[in-house]
Each structure stands twice: as structure tokens, then as C-alpha cells.
Amino acid sequence: xxxxxxxxxxxxxxxxxxxxxxxxxxxxxxxxxxxxxxxxxxxxxxxxxxxxxxxxxxxxxxxxxxxxxxxxxxxxxxxxxxxxxxxxxxxxxxxxxxxxxxxxxxxxxxxxxxxxxxxxxxxxxxxxxxxxxxxxxxxxxxxxxxxxxxxxxxxxxxxxxxxxxxxxxxxxxxxxxxxxxxxxxxxxxxxxxxxxxxxxxxxxxxxxxxxxxxxxxxxxxxxxxxxxxxxxxxxxxxxxxxxxx
Amino acid sequence: xxxxxxxxxxxxxxxxxxxxxxxxxxxxxxxxxxxxxxxxxxxxxxxxxxxxxxxxxxxxxxxxxxxxxxxxxxxxxxxxxxxxxxxxxxxxxxxxxxxxxxxxxxxxxxxxxxxxxxxxxxxxxxxxxxxxxxxxxxxxxxxxxxxxxxxxxxxxxxxxxxxxxxxxxxxxxxxxxxxxxxxxxxxxxxxxxxxxxxxxxxxxxxxxxxxxxxxxxxxxxxxxxxxxxxxxxxxxxxxxxxxxxxxxxx
Numbered sequence: 092x093x094x095x096x097x098x099x100x101x102x103x104x105x106x107x108x109x110x111x112x113x114x115x116x117x118x119x120x121x122x123x124x125x126x127x128x129x130x131x132x133x134x135x136x137x138x139x140x141x142x143x144x145x146x147x148x149x150x151x152x153x154x155x156x157x158x159x160x161x162x163x164x165x166x167x168x169x170x171x172x173x174x175x176x177x178x179x180x181x182x183x184x185x186x187x188x189x190x191x192x193x194x195x196x197x198x199x200x201x202x203x204x205x206x207x208x209x210x211x212x213x214x215x216x217x218x219x220x221x222x223x224x225x226x227x228x229x230x231x232x233x234x235x236x237x238x239x240x241x242x243x244x245x246x247x248x249x250x251x252x253x254x255x256x257x258x259x260x261x262x263x264x265x266x267x268x269x270x271x272x273x274x275x276x277x278x279x280x281x282x283x284x285x286x287x288x289x290x291x292x293x294x295x296x297x298x299x300x301x302x303x304x305x306x307x308x309x310x311x312x313x314x315x316x317x318x319x320x321x322x323x324x325x326x327x328x329x330x331x332x333x334x335x336x
Numbered sequence: 337x338x339x340x341x342x343x344x345x346x347x348x349x350x351x352x353x354x355x356x357x358x359x360x361x362x363x364x365x366x367x368x369x370x371x372x373x374x375x376x377x378x379x380x381x382x383x384x385x386x387x388x389x390x391x392x393x394x395x396x397x398x399x400x401x402x403x404x405x406x407x408x409x410x411x412x413x414x415x416x417x418x419x420x421x422x423x424x425x426x427x428x429x430x431x432x433x434x435x436x437x438x439x440x441x442x443x444x445x446x447x448x449x450x451x452x453x454x455x456x457x458x459x460x461x462x463x464x465x466x467x468x469x470x471x472x473x474x475x476x477x478x479x480x481x482x483x484x485x486x487x488x489x490x491x492x493x494x495x496x497x498x499x500x501x502x503x504x505x506x507x508x509x510x511x512x513x514x515x516x517x518x519x520x521x522x523x524x525x526x527x528x529x530x531x532x533x534x535x536x537x538x539x540x541x542x543x544x545x546x547x548x549x550x551x552x553x554x555x556x557x558x559x560x561x562x563x564x565x566x567x568x569x570x571x572x573x574x575x576x577x578x579x580x581x582x583x584x585x586x
Contacts, residue, residue, distance in 0.1 A: 207424050207425075207426055209386065210418065210424035212413070213386065214413065214414065214437075215410040215411065215414040215442065216410070217410065
């Protein structure tokens with residue numbers, strides 16, 4: 092029963108956000124700030140995640156296939172396709188659920204419990220348009236960009252790890268990556284990152300916007316936003332794979 | 337004029353108050369008093385349509401505000417300034433920007449005019465020197481004054497104070513009380529003050545509405561309040577007077 096109530100409140104907030112999205116002048120400034128915070132500020136962690144994911148995948152694939160009589164280019168194919176289809180979007184999503192989701196829920200939760208949202212409403216602002224719309228828009232706009240960054244650095248990291256460890260020469264790695272490259276996989280990864288961006292920011296906005304109590308309430312809403320963001324990413328990953336592959 | 341008619345509100349099975357009826361005349365300062373948790377702040381949020389009642393009406397200049405659409409209610413709220421209990425300053429921007437905030441979104445004023453208006457508002461609350469300070473650098477009393485400067489910046493017709501002196505030392509509380517009186521007189525603002533601080537009530541209010549036992553238990557002028565024989569009102573005032581005397585004897 093409670094879950095249905097929560098779903099109803101979440102849907103209602105999204106509906107309000109959709110209706111408020113026409114009030115561009117209200118959220119224009121905030122949208123720019125959020126694009127920077129969600130996108131630009133996340134680039135370093137995404138590069139790090141990409142490089143290490145690609146590197147570890149290459150080393151582990153080389154280890155697992157060391158006694159198999161298959162061409163080394165296969166490792167390049169495995170790493171690049173895994174990154175494009177799954178890892179760049181999902182691992183980035185999980186990391187960003189912590190970084191972006193926690194920040195958004197904490198910001199809005201603090202604003203709620205310190206009456207800043209009430210103050211906005213009292214001044215005649217549409218608080219959903221002012222606070223929720225720019226954050227969700229920044230999520231759906233910047234996560235696909237971060238997916239591209241994660242993919243480039245993931246494949247680059249895999250290539251570098253193969254070269255420096257002496258397990259896969261770059262020419263073989265790239266040959267395998269090119270041979271098994273399907274543009275649809277990029278479209279699929281791109282779609283996933285778009286959906287994950289929406290899930291993480293909208294869930295975090297919902298949890299923060301309706302936070303109750305003091306510091307404890309904000310902490311609870313932040314934890315729930317992060318945990319639920321991660322769970323919904325995994326569920327959405329499964330659903331999208333079942334629908335689109 | 338604000339007319340509150342037969343207002344009833346409950347949260348689930350918990351009745352907050354019922355059948356609340358009173359009138360706030362233009363230019364008057366009305367204090368809404370009562371014990372903690374009696375629903376004073378909830379009533380305040382009904383007066384500018386931040387909350388909707390289970391039944392009843394709030395009429396402003398003869399129009400029921402709950403019949404207005406969302407845009408109409410937002411426009412109505414711009415006629416109110418609100419000073420929140422914790423001041424509700426935006427902590428991501430400094431004092432100047434907090435006060436300039438409504439001007440930037442709701443007016444077409446130039447930067448120069450915004451600067452002049454903000455500095456004038458800060459002068460009114462004796463806080464010109466704090467313009468560039470971050471909100472975390474402000475004391476409790478300064479935060480209240482900045483909140484007050486922000487509340488008056490759009491030159492509202494009504495101003496609502498939610499526990500304006502709570503958490504302040506007696507001297508700072510007196511300064512805030514003085515400001516409430518000055519604002520009402522200087523700008524001809526109709527004021528509504530939520531408080532359980534009787535000292536503040538006696539300093540600023542023309543009329544008093546006493547919420548108790550889930551209803552409007554008493555309503556009248558300050559003089560009528562002093563002469564009232566109603567037991568629960570006398571008990572409430574006596575408890576506060578004891579506190580005032582205790583403070584002054586220290």
C-alpha cells in the first residue's frame with residue numbers, strides 16, 4: 092500500500108515537472124549550473140572509472156584466455172563491446188547514483204527541512220520548475236555525454252593495459268574492436284545512459300523534495316536516493332536489455 | 337482585508353483545528369498565539385494558500401483564495417512577505433543576493449536599481465554592512481533581519497512572521513519587535529505574527545487570536561485580552577508573564 096502511495100507521489104511530482112518544463116525563464120539559470128555540476132564536474136570520476144574498468148577487463152580477459160587458442164584480437168572485441176553495451180553505462184550510472192544522486196537529494200532535502208522550499212513557494216515561485224526540472228533535464232542531457240567519455244576512456248584504458256602488460260598488442264586490440272563493432276550497441280548504451288540519467292536525478296529529486304525532519308531526515312533521503320537509484324538502474328538495465336537486444 | 341471563515345484542517349485522523357473564524361483588518365497587526373503544536377504555523381500557511389483546508393474559506397479583498405488556480409495563487413503569494421522561523425535564507429548565495437533574489441525573477445529592474453533597492457532594504461533593518469557576507473557568517477538575529485529585508489523587498493501588502501523572536505536573546509528579540517512595528521507603520525503593511533512570546537505580542541500586536549483545544553479559543557484587542565476572564569487564556573498569559581518576570585529579575 093505504501094509503495095503505491097510513494098509511486099503516486101513520485102508520478103505526481105514528475106507530472107508537475109513535465110507541466111512546469113515550459114517555464115524556461117524560471118529554470119534557465121539553474122539548468123546551466125546543473126549541466127556544469129552533473130556533467131563537467133563528473134568528468135574526472137568518469138575518466139577514472141572508464142580507465143580502470145577497461146584496464147581490468149583487458150587484464151582479466153587475457154588471463155582467462157591465456158590457454159585458449161584464439162586470436163589476441165578477441166580480447167579487444169570482448170573489452171570494447173562489453174564497455175559499449177554494458178559497462179560504460181552501468182558502472183558510470185552506479186557511480187553517478189552516489190555522486191549526483193546523493194548531492195541532489197541532500198541539496199533539496201536541506202532546502203526542504205530549512206524551509207527554503209517553502210520560502211520559494213511563498214514568494215510565488217513554482218518550486219518544482221525552479222528546482223526539479225533543471226536537475227532532471229541536466230541528468231538526461233549530460234549522462235549520455237558522460238557515457239561517451241566513459242566509453243572512450245574505457246576502451247583507451249583497455250588498449251593501454253594490453254600494451255603495457257604485454258598481453259595484447261594495440262594493433263590486435265584495435266582490430267578486434269573494429270571487427271565486432273556494431274553501431275546499434277552504441278545506440279543501446281546511449282539509450283541506457285539517458286534512462287539512467289532520468290532515474291537517478293528524478294528519484295533523488297523526489298526523495299529530497301519530500302524529505303522530513305532535520306539532519307536525520309536529510310540523511311535518510313540521501314541514503315534512499317542512492318540505494319534506490321542503484322536498484323532502479325539494475326532493473327532498468329535488465330528491462331532495456333530484454334526489450335532492445 | 338483578510339477574512340478567515342469556518343476554516344477546518346486535519347492531517348489524517350488528527351484534527352488540527354476546526355471552525356476557525358476571524359478577520360484581519362488592513363493596516364493592523366494581528367498576533368496568532370497558542371501553545372507549541374496547536375497549529376499556528378499551519379494556519380499561517382493557509383492564509384497565503386500554501387496549504388488547503390478540509391473546509392472553510394480565506395477571503396482576501398472578498399475573493400476566496402482556494403478558488404484561485406495555481407497561477408492565481410502564485411500571484412497572490414507575491415502580495416505576501418514571509419519571515420520564516422529559521423529565516424529560510426538560501427545558503428548557496430550571499431546576503432545581497434538573497435534579498436535581490438525576488439527582484440531578479442519578478443521585476444525588470446536594472447542591476448543599478450536592484451542594488452539601490454537591496455541596500456535600502458538593508459538600511460531599513462540596520463544591516464548595510466552585511467551585504468557581502470555569506471549566510472553562514474550571520475548570527476541568528478542578523479539572519480532574521482536579512483529574512484525581513486527579503487520579505488519586504490517586493491513591497492508586499494501583507495507580511496507574515498513565523499515565530500520572529502524564537503531562539504533570540506531578549507535584546508535582539510526587542511530589536512526584531514521594534515522592526516515589526518516600524519515596518520507596519522512605515523510601509524502601512526498588514527502584519528500577522530505567529531508567536532508564543534507574550535512580550536512580543538504586547539509590543540507589536542493590535543489584535544490577538546488565541547488557538548487552543550483545536551479551535552479559535554479567543555479573539556480580540558490587546559486591551560480586551562488584558563481584561564479577559566477566560567481561564568485558558570489567562571493560564572497561557574500567566575505562564576508567559578512568569579517567564580518575562582523571571583527573565584527581568586535575573
